[in-house]
Amino acid sequence: MSENERAARNRKITKIIMWIVLLILFIMIVFPFIMVVINVFKTKADINSHPLALIGKHGFTTKNFPKAMKKMHFWRVFGNSLIITLSSTVLTLLLSAMCAFVLVRNKWKACTLLFTMMIASMVIPFQVLMVPLVSFYGGLLNVLNHRLTLILMHTGFSLSMATFLYHGAIHTNIPLELEEAALIDGCTRWQTFWKVVYPLLTPTTATVAIIDAMAFWNDYLLPSLVLTDKSLYTIPIATQVFYGTFSTDIGLILAALLMAMLPILILYVFLQKYIVAGVTSGAVKG
Amino acid sequence: MKRNTMSYKVRQFLMFAGIPTVLFIGVIIIPFIYGLYLTFTSWDGVSKAKPFVGLSNYAAAFSDTAFWTAMGKTVLYSAISVVLVNVLAFLLAYLVTSGIKGQNFFRAGFFIPNLIGGIVLGYVWKFVFNRAFVTIGKSLHIGFMETSWLATPAGAIACLIIVSVWQYAGYMMLIYVAGFMSVPKSLIEASQIDGCTKSQATWKVIVPLMRASFVECLFLTITRCFMVYDVNLSLTKGEPFNSSVLAAMHVYNQAFTYKNYGVGQAEALILFIVCAVVGVLQVQIGRKGEVGA
Numbered sequence: 001m002s003e004n005e006r007a008a009r010n011r012k013i014t015k016i017i018m019w020i021v022l023l024i025l026f027i028m029i030v031f032p033f034i035m036v037v038i039n040v041f042k043t044k045a046d047i048n049s050h051p052l053a054l055i056g057k058h059g060f061t062t063k064n065f066p067k068a069m070k071k072m073h074f075w076r077v078f079g080n081s082l083i084i085t086l087s088s089t090v091l092t093l094l095l096s097a098m099c100a101f102v103l104v105r106n107k108w109k110a111c112t113l114l115f116t117m118m119i120a121s122m123v124i125p126f127q128v129l130m131v132p133l134v135s136f137y138g139g140l141l142n143v144l145n146h147r148l149t150l151i152l153m154h155t156g157f158s159l160s161m162a163t164f165l166y167h168g169a170i171h172t173n174i175p176l177e178l179e180e181a182a183l184i185d186g187c188t189r190w191q192t193f194w195k196v197v198y199p200l201l202t203p204t205t206a207t208v209a210i211i212d213a214m215a216f217w218n219d220y221l222l223p224s225l226v227l228t229d230k231s232l233y234t235i236p237i238a239t240q241v242f243y244g245t246f247s248t249d250i251g252l253i254l255a256a257l258l259m260a261m262l263p264i265l266i267l268y269v270f271l272q273k274y275i276v277a278g279v280t281s282g283a284v285k286g
Numbered sequence: 287m288k289r290n291t292m293s294y295k296v297r298q299f300l301m302f303a304g305i306p307t308v309l310f311i312g313v314i315i316i317p318f319i320y321g322l323y324l325t326f327t328s329w330d331g332v333s334k335a336k337p338f339v340g341l342s343n344y345a346a347a348f349s350d351t352a353f354w355t356a357m358g359k360t361v362l363y364s365a366i367s368v369v370l371v372n373v374l375a376f377l378l379a380y381l382v383t384s385g386i387k388g389q390n391f392f393r394a395g396f397f398i399p400n401l402i403g404g405i406v407l408g409y410v411w412k413f414v415f416n417r418a419f420v421t422i423g424k425s426l427h428i429g430f431m432e433t434s435w436l437a438t439p440a441g442a443i444a445c446l447i448i449v450s451v452w453q454y455a456g457y458m459m460l461i462y463v464a465g466f467m468s469v470p471k472s473l474i475e476a477s478q479i480d481g482c483t484k485s486q487a488t489w490k491v492i493v494p495l496m497r498a499s500f501v502e503c504l505f506l507t508i509t510r511c512f513m514v515y516d517v518n519l520s521l522t523k524g525e526p527f528n529s530s531v532l533a534a535m536h537v538y539n540q541a542f543t544y545k546n547y548g549v550g551q552a553e554a555l556i557l558f559i560v561c562a563v564v565g566v567l568q569v570q571i572g573r574k575g576e577v578g579a
Contacts, residue, residue: 015386022381025374026395029452032410033398035418051417052425095306102302110299114307121314123565125513127534128558129314131541131551132321135329156313159306189298218403220516225542236405240520243409254413260406268401272394279400280460 033261040064040254047250068242068255076231077238078263084147084223084234085216088154092162092212093205095155100166101193105179115167118160126157126221134225150226154216162208165282169204170197210271210278217264235260325552330545343548352528353553356536357560363443363532364511367450371507372500374455379462380488393463396456404453404516411449412436412521439529442522446530449517454510458503465499466492501572505565512561533557 038054039047041064046056068074103111133153138144174197182192220236227233239260242253268275325343327336347353378396382389399407416434423431435441469492477491478484515534518524524531524539531539537557541550 018381018384019386019388022378022386022392025378025381026392029396029399029456032407032414032452035414036410039413039417047417051421095309098302099306102299106295106298108295108299111303114303114310117315118310121310121318123562124314124318125509125558125561127513127515127537128554129317129321130538131547131554132317132324133313134542135324135547136317136320152309153313156309159310160314163306190301193302214401218406220403220405220519236403239406239409250413250417253409257406257409257413261402264401265398268394268398275401276394276397276460279397279457280464 036254036258036261040251040258042251044249044251047254064251064255065259067249068252068259071252072238072241072256073233074238074256074259077233077235080147080232081217081234084150084154085213087151088158088216089209089213091151091155092158093208096159096162096208097166097198097201097205098193099159100163100170101197103163104167104170105176115163118163122160122164130221130225137226144226145229145232147227147232150223153222153226154219157222158212158215161282162212165204165208166201169201174200206274207278207282210275211282214264214275214279321551321555324548325555327548329547339548343552346546346549347552347556350540350549350553352531353533353536353540356531356533357557359443359530360512360514360533360557363446363450363514364508367447367454367511368504368507370447370451371454371458372503374451375458375503376462378455378459379466382459383463383466393459396459398456399453400457404514405520407449407453408517408520411445411452415445415521436522437526439526442526442530445521446514446518446532449521450511450514453517454507458507461503461506462496462499465496469495497572501569504568504572508565508568509561512557512564 035051039051041060041062042053042056043058043061043063046053046058050056099114103115134144137149143149178196179192182196183189187195218236219234223234224237227237239253239256242248242256324336326338326340328339328343329336378392382393382396386392415436419431420434422428423433435445473491473495474487477487482490513534514532515538518530518532518535522530524535533553534557537550537554540553541547544550
């Protein structure tokens with residue numbers, strides 16, 4: 001065997017080993033999800049006796065789903081999550097882009113101050129703000145337990161990061177000449193922003209929308225502190241009702257968990273490229 | 287148009303940044319300052335009176351052994367998780383950028399845990415640890431897997447680490463992938479012409495140039511691990527016997543369960559400062575030896 005052939009064979013073997021390692025790691029990553037999927041269609045007794053079997057002794061059942069939906073009020077909590085996520089995301093997108101625009105294009109003291117404070121605030125974790133947030137808005141102003149309160153708080157918390165991302169995009173990607181041309185043509189600043197600048201920011205809008213919508217949809221701590229009224233619960237809070245004082249029915253829990261995960265997993269199948277790109281660019285810039 | 291008058295500036299600022307400023311101040315600045323104020327009072331969360339108590343909340347926080355136990359466990363948990371997350375993430379990134387068949391599929395797959403919130407992930411893993419692993423252990427007679435790891439104090443912390451590594455590895459992988467991609471192909475080729483083997487090219491050329499990715503991933507994992515709450519709540523709930531209560535959960539319980547708002551907020555600030563110091567130090571040290579391409 002010549003030197004070249006041996007090298008080629010070694011390369012091939014390395015490739016195969018790498019591929020097997022990847023496959024093993026991949027199975028480890030999806031294992032918990034597989035466990036949920038194979039057990040969700042079993043009866044309680046089968047899950048307890050044979051959690052690893054593909055199909056339980058008592059056969060295939062979909063009964064866990066309607067029961068779980070009833071217990072967690074699925075459509076209600078799904079609706080709440082949807083309203084809160086959509087409104088907060090749209091508000092964040094519009095407000096942070098507007099804010100970034102005025103911050104980039106003007107050297108006023110107020111702009112510098114606001115931008116500096118926003119950057120600095122990005123290091124403050126929510127855990128430092130939760131106690132005063134609850135005591136201020138709950139104890140003093142008594143405005144908790146409204147969806148609108150949560151929406152505005154979500155928006156407020158995500159503004160800094162979103163403004164920062166838009167700030168960078170406007171600074172590097174939008175030529176000043178373009179805006180001047182629009183102004184000369186008779187646009188006001190307001191019109192220039194919405195008709196000329198904002199459409200050019202679409203890539204950043206996609207990034208911010210993906211990062212924030214996922215964060216809002218999955219958030220637990222803030223919603224659990226703001227929404228104590230059962231009729232306002234979001235999906236992450238509602239999954240907790242299954243871990244009450246009564247004996248837990250594992251089949252129902254798994255059905256609830258699967259339903260909590262499905263919407264975002266389905267979206268991921270279609271928007272995978274954008275989600276991965278959005279999260280990466282958001283993380284690298286932030 | 288008068289562009290330099292004060293009223294023009296104020297109108298412009300308010301038109302674009304008015305609402306954002308109000309929300310930002312209302313949600314972050316006011317609570318932050320109000321939180322500082324709370325640490326000097328002994329408020330029980332119910333009564334109108336907030337008696338001023340000076341520094342006694344900080345004294346209470348510093349002598350709160352449960353808090354420092356939780357901090358110690360958080361540091362231990364974070365240290366192990368951060369190392370494992372980054373080692374695994376780097377390995378994954380290396381594998382999925384090596385031109386292997388199906389690498390995009392793997393990339394997308396490894397990212398899945400990051401799509402789902404910590405609460406749901408914690409519950410999913412609770413099921414896996416309590417049922418699936420125990421069944422595997424019993425059927426194969428693997429001693430240490432026959433009982434649930436979540437039932438012992440050390441096991442519960444180990445479970446938290448496993449879930450965190452599983453959760454964050456895919457996310458950090460994406461950042462390392464971006465790092466791998468940012469290294470110019472010409473440099474790698476040049477090194478190979480100079481006689482580097484593939485592993486030499488990786489360790490001597492690519493890794494030093496990826497220093498920024500390491501600094502960033504370490505910063506993200508450190509801050510996330512220090513502040514972990516969701517997974518802690520759903521996976522262990524602090525059990526068994528409050529042995530797996532990490533710092534953020536302790537703060538939550540101190541304030542909202544035991545109604546010691548002042549002490550809880552003081553402890554939250556201490557946790558934040560510790561986390562920020564570790565994070566910033568790491569960035570400072572990491573940036574020192576940064577090299578450009």
